Structure formats: structure tokens, C-alpha cells
Amino acid sequence: MILILSMLLDAAFGEPKQLWDRVPHPAVLMGRLVGWCDQRFNQGAGRKAKGVAVAAGLVVTGLAIGWLIHLIPDHGALEVLTLAILIAQKSLVEHVRAVAQGLRQSLDQGRRAVAMIVGRDTAQMTGPDVARAAIESAAENLSDGVVAPIFWYLVLGLPGIFAYKLVNTADSMIGHLTPKYRDFGWASARLDDVLNLIPARLTALLIALTHGWVDPAPILRDAPKHRSPNAGWPESALAPVLNVALSGPRSYNGMRKDYPWVWPEGRRDPGADDIDAAADALWRVWAVLLAFAVVIALF
Known part of the structure; x- marks a missing residue:
């Protein structure tokens, strides 16, 4: 029941700007923690070992935070609110749709909107480039930001989702193949890969099933x-x-x-309508996850 209420709460309200203008978002606090670890330990010799220790410490911290919340008497309402904050469905859809809206206004507006959700260069993007970037971000973040958090909550409760979110935050901040992070961020990146192995494949299955796609060969x-x-x-x-x-x-x-094409048989000129279709796909997967949560609550 807690997961059902949390998913509905997130779908209804998303990220209330008025709240996060007053208090730091948990994701911001997680980012500050990872940033502090980066400044404190990413220096000198033994950076790979330090990175391993940091990744392990983040997991322990996440497990401990979730466990402490579970110890609070009558913590049900707090758990619902916490879980709703850590599931990013509505926020993801809003950011994806913003790219479609921007692209309909002008190419520059589309570039500015997509720059909010991707790390690649956007200044020289064509319209199809913008649309592809938004669709790819939608697919990846559906897995990382929605399916994986729900999966780890179902497996380990709040400790599981907190541990996952901390590792995922670390991967996004320090899990890069750059001279600065190649060693220090190695453990966080590899651990994030492990934690997403099942959710990523589950996301692919849910996308396919919710659209009647039964041929696994292209995937x-x-x-x-x-x-x-x-x-x-x-x-x-x-x-x-x-x-x-x-x-x-x-x-x-x-x-x-020059990365290889995924589904090279497909159209090379996607536009705003395709971005909206991707956003619709996110809600289809969300609906199946909600139905699954209802089944769990009933049985």
C-alpha cells in the first residue's frame, strides 16, 4: 500500500518547487555528500582503493538512513512521502515533454531544453538530434529513476532505495572515464552497473510488453x-x-x-511528436508498475 500511495503522490504532485525552494531536495543532499567525498578523498596515492571505500560507505550510509526511518514509530506517512520524493516519474515526464514543447517553438528552444537532461554537446544539434537525445534520456532515466528505485524498494525497503540512489548519484558525478575519476570513480560506476543489471532489462521488457512488441531479437x-x-x-x-x-x-x-545506431531500420528524422510518444511510453510502464504494486498489496 505504501508503494501505491507513493506512486500516486508522485504522479499527482511531482516535484513541488515551492518546497524545494525552502529546503534542500534529498538528491541535492546526496550530491553534496558525494561532492564532499570527492574533495576529501580524490587526491594523492591509492585513489582506486579510496574510491572502493567511498562506494562501500555510500551503501552503508543509504542502508542506515532507511533503517533509521523504519525505526521511527508510526513512520508510514514519512515512508510514503520519502518514497514519492525518490521516484522521479512525473519530473522525468515533464523534462522530456519540455523538450518537445521547446522544439515546436524553435530549434534553439529545443536545444536549451534538452541540455537540461543530457550531457552531450547541444549547440550544433539538428532537430532530429534534439529529439533523439530526449528519447534516449527518457529511456535511460525510466530505468535509473523509476524502475530501479521501485525494484530496490521492493527488495530491501527504504534501505534499498536509499543505497541505490546514493550509488546512482555517485556514478553520475564521479563515475567517468576521465583522468580525474578513472580510478576514484571506478567502484561507484561498476557498483551502479551491478545494481542496474536487473532493472534495465526489466525496463526493456516492460516497454516491449506495454506496446505489444514480442520480438526480442532487435533488443x-x-x-x-x-x-x-x-x-x-x-x-x-x-x-x-x-x-x-x-x-x-x-x-x-x-x-x-560515432556510436552505432540502435534500431538502424527506424526513421532518422524524429521530431516533437516522437518525444511525446516516448513520454506516453513512460506512463504506460508506470501504469504496469502501479498495477503490480496493487497485486502485491492484495496478495
Whole structure:
């Protein structure tokens, strides 16, 4: 019942700006913790060992926070609110739809909107580039921001979701193959890969099933092409149901990367309508997850 109420609360209210203008969002606090670890330990010798210790410490911290909340008498309402905050469904959909709205106004508006949700260079993007980036972000963040948190909550309760979110935050901040983070962020990146192995594949399955896509061959073919062991799964499921070719060439920090296409048979000219279709797909998956939560509550 707690998961049901949390999902409905998030779907109804999302991220109330008035609240987070007054108090720090938990994601901000997690980011500050990871940032402090980066400044404190990412220096000198033994950075890889320090990174392993930091990743382990983040897991223990997350487990401890969730466990402490469970110890609070009559903590049900607090658990509902906490879980609703840590599930990012409505916020994700709003950010994705904002790209479609911006792209309908102008290419520059679309570029500005998509820059809020992707890390690649946006200044020279064409309209289809903007649409592809938004759709890919929708697929990846559906897995990372919605399915995985719910999965780890079902497995370990609040301790599980807090531990997952801390590791996922660390991966986004320090899990990069740059000279600064190659060693220090290695453990956080690898642990995030492990924690997302099942959720990413589950997300791909849910996307396919909710759109009547029953042929696993294209997913099995295209998912391993992705540079991430997990992100390719939801992308390779969403691409064929939208009939849009995803991934492909893009630029990071001024460097062009010629990544292989996902669903190369698909259209190469996606637009705002395809972004909206991707947002609709997010809600379809959410609805199935909610129905699953109802079944768990009943039985």
C-alpha cells in the first residue's frame, strides 16, 4: 500500500518547487555528500582503493538512513512521502515533454531544453538530434529513476532505495572515464552497473510488453552495442516501438563520437511528436508498475 500511495503522490504532485525552494531536495543532499567525498578523498596515492571505500560507505550510509526511518514509530506517512520524493516519474515526464514543447517553438528552444537532461554537446544539434537525445534520456532515466528505485524498494525497503540512489548519484558525478575519476570513480560506476543489471532489462521488457512488441531479437542485437552495459536495454526496446533510430553520432566536449545506431531500420528524422510518444511510453510502464504494486498489496 505504501508503494501505491507513493506512486500516486508522485504522479499527482511531482516535484513541488515551492518546497524545494525552502529546503534542500534529498538528491541535492546526496550530491553534496558525494561532492564532499570527492574533495576529501580524490587526491594523492591509492585513489582506486579510496574510491572502493567511498562506494562501500555510500551503501552503508543509504542502508542506515532507511533503517533509521523504519525505526521511527508510526513512520508510514514519512515512508510514503520519502518514497514519492525518490521516484522521479512525473519530473522525468515533464523534462522530456519540455523538450518537445521547446522544439515546436524553435530549434534553439529545443536545444536549451534538452541540455537540461543530457550531457552531450547541444549547440550544433539538428532537430532530429534534439529529439533523439530526449528519447534516449527518457529511456535511460525510466530505468535509473523509476524502475530501479521501485525494484530496490521492493527488495530491501527504504534501505534499498536509499543505497541505490546514493550509488546512482555517485556514478553520475564521479563515475567517468576521465583522468580525474578513472580510478576514484571506478567502484561507484561498476557498483551502479551491478545494481542496474536487473532493472534495465526489466525496463526493456516492460516497454516491449506495454506496446505489444514480442520480438526480442532487435533488443538482443542492439542492446550490447551501447557503451553502457545497461542503458542500451531500455533504448533498444523504445526505439522499435517508436520506429526511431537512436544513438548514432554525437559530440561530447567538442569530440565527435560515432556510436552505432540502435534500431538502424527506424526513421532518422524524429521530431516533437516522437518525444511525446516516448513520454506516453513512460506512463504506460508506470501504469504496469502501479498495477503490480496493487497485486502485491492484495496478495
